[in-house]
Each structure stands twice: as C-alpha cells, then as structure tokens.
Amino acid sequence: MKTNLLKYSLSAVALLLVGSNIMAATPTVAPRTYPAGEVGKMVKVGEDIMMHTDTHPLTKDMVGNKLQCISCHLRGTDGKPGTAPGIATLIGTATAFPAYSKREKSVQTLQDRINNCFMRSMNGKRPIIDTKASIALATYVTWLSTGMPMKMDTKRPCSPLNSNRWAQNAKKFAKIQKKATHANYVNGKKLYGAKCAMCHGADGAGMGAFPPLWGQKAGKWLAYNTGAGMSKLNKSAAWVQSNMPFGQGGTLKDQEAADIMLYVDAQPRADFNLQKGLYPKSKMGYYNSKVSKEKHSVRSNFKQFGLDVDTIRGDHKIK
Numbered sequence: 001m002k003t004n005l006l007k008y009s010l011s012a013v014a015l016l017l018v019g020s021n022i023m024a025a026t027p028t029v030a031p032r033t034y035p036a037g038e039v040g041k042m043v044k045v046g047e048d049i050m051m052h053t054d055t056h057p058l059t060k061d062m063v064g065n066k067l068q069c070i071s072c073h074l075r076g077t078d079g080k081p082g083t084a085p086g087i088a089t090l091i092g093t094a095t096a097f098p099a100y101s102k103r104e105k106s107v108q109t110l111q112d113r114i115n116n117c118f119m120r121s122m123n124g125k126r127p128i129i130d131t132k133a134s135i136a137l138a139t140y141v142t143w144l145s146t147g148m149p150m151k152m153d154t155k156r157p158c159s160p161l162n163s164n165r166w167a168q169n170a171k172k173f174a175k176i177q178k179k180a181t182h183a184n185y186v187n188g189k190k191l192y193g194a195k196c197a198m199c200h201g202a203d204g205a206g207m208g209a210f211p212p213l214w215g216q217k218a219g220k221w222l223a224y225n226t227g228a229g230m231s232k233l234n235k236s237a238a239w240v241q242s243n244m245p246f247g248q249g250g251t252l253k254d255q256e257a258a259d260i261m262l263y264v265d266a267q268p269r270a271d272f273n274l275q276k277g278l279y280p281k282s283k284m285g286y287y288n289s290k291v292s293k294e295k296h297s298v299r300s301n302f303k304q305f306g307l308d309v310d311t312i313r314g315d316h317k318i319k
C-alpha cells in the first residue's frame, strides 16, 4: 500500500511537471497584486473558499460532498483558483455578467451563477445573495477579470474564453454520446482504469488531494450530483478532454473522453432536486430564476441522450 502511494505521488509530480509546460504555452493568470483595503481582504476570503469549500466556516454547511471549487476550476501556473486555461477557466467570467441563462430562463448576476454551483456541483444548498460567502466568491472571480473589457453574454452565463468552447464541444459530444452502446461503456471502464484510477481510485472515491468522482462513504455522497454540468454526458466529456488526466489536458481523443465519461457518469451519485437545494423562501428571499422545479437522476441524464442506463451498463444496478 505504502509503495503504491509513493508510486502514485511520484507519477503525479511527473505529470504536474509535464502539465506546467503545456500550460506555459497558453498562460492565463490572476493579477499580480491584490486590491487595497477591504476589497483586497474580500478577494482573499473568496480565494480561500475556492480552495477549501467543504471545510471553510463560511461555506461548509452549504456543501454536500468532498469537492472544492478548484476541483473543477483548476489552479493555473500562478497557483490561483480558476486560472488554468482549460475549459471552465474563470478568467474573463465576470465580464460576461449580467448574462442570460437558458437553464434558469432569466438574466443572471455573477452571484447567482456562482451560488447555483453549490446546489449542483457541490451537492449542497444555494448560499443567500449578499451574504459574506456569496460576496467573497463574486469578489474573487471579478478580480480575475481585472482590466478585461465588459461584454454581457446574451446566450450563456460564462466567460468569453469558455462560451464558444462549451457551445461547440457540447454539440460535438452530444452527437457522439447519442450513439453509445455497452461496448463504449466497457471501453470507458478500461480507459478509466488505465488513465484515471491511479489518482481518483478504482472505486471513484478519490485519494488524498485527488478528488472523488462518484459514490458514497459512510452514507454521505462524495461528488457532484445529477444536476451538475459534470453529470451531463456531453459537458463532462468536454471538460475532461480539456483538463484531464491532470497536467495532460488535451491528450484524450474525442471517443476516449466520451467513453470514459459514459462510464463515470453511469456510476451512483446523488439525485438532483432543485427545491432541496434552496432554503425556505422566508430565509432565502427572492430566487432569481423562472424555473422552480427541476429533477434529475443518472437514469434521466442518460435518457436525455436517448440512452437506457441499464443497457449501457449491462446490469440493473442504478435505481
């Protein structure tokens, strides 16, 4: 066990070195200095939450898994949360808001967009707008766009560095996933074992600093729920192709990324129920969305692509 761990950490260090070379070719970085006074202090609180979301005193009660914001909005060469250049970078994000969201059928603020990640990616509860956690995260994310021109996005609530990449890749991978069969699942499982399990574990539960991808431990869910972007077969393939294996983003072929995430997103994870992610109206106040009911499961996420999860898995283990 010990030698295995040592081997894994050595390979992780090697991959990190390779990764920093790739990233150096397309650097995106945070500003070199923090803003003065109270604003600078707030940026630092936000940065701290990004790194320690599930244990930070301001956010731990709103997180229902073992993930951090940096689990998906990766740190770049400067070590700052969300500055890695892959898809889901947070550089430029603040310039796009207020922005239209098809999912919410409303014009969203940056706080809205950030807070929604808590109910979905973090499998928890949506922070209340203008509470310290909400302001701190928005302040941090805004700092990352220092000096960039504003351009409100009328189509989707995301950075100009992500907007087209999401649109094109989601379309490309939807086409591939709609054709998936049990053979793609088997191939995905094999590739997962060869390229991912050394860090995320064969059981998907993660190891040390390597975050979990699915499943439960002691009755608690470990990863993102079925309402998260990462639980959708096309978006998750796009993210993984751009960002994983860690430090080797951009190396998986389209079909490989698709098959691996067909496997990963067919594993057990928490169902999404929008109402459960919201505090009671008396506490939460106004919820800026025209959608008040939304539910997803692994099964319904597969159905969205015309797939039956039992047939894809070749068993009946998903409820």
Ligand code: HEC
Binding pocket: 050, 053, 067, 068, 069, 070, 071, 072, 073, 088, 089, 090, 092, 093, 113, 114, 117, 118, 121, 122, 137, 141, 157, 158, 159, 160, 162, 166, 224, 228, 229, 230, 235, 239
């Ligand atoms: C499990 C992965 C995951 C985690 C954890 C996660 N996010 Fe996200 N986030 C995503 C994905 C994927 C998208 C794009 C999804 C989409 O458009 O549906 C996204 C989009 C965003 C956006 C819009 C940005 C843009 O330019 O595209 C913001 C802001 C954001 N997340 C903030 C956060 C914050 C703050 C946290 C921590 C509280 C967090 N996210 C945790 C996966 C994650």
Ligand code: HEC
Binding pocket: 011, 012, 015, 067, 070, 071, 072, 074, 075, 192, 195, 196, 197, 198, 199, 200, 209, 210, 211, 212, 213, 223, 224, 230, 240, 244, 245, 246, 260, 264
């Ligand atoms: C060298 C170790 C390593 C390898 C190999 C690796 N990952 Fe990761 N992965 C990470 C780390 C580290 C993070 C989070 C980044 C952070 O915390 O700074 C991550 C994050 C993720 C996330 C988002 C967070 C979550 O837990 O849901 C997904 C999804 C993911 N990896 C999938 C994969 C897949 C699929 C493969 C194989 C193609 C893979 N990874 C290979 C280390 C690795």
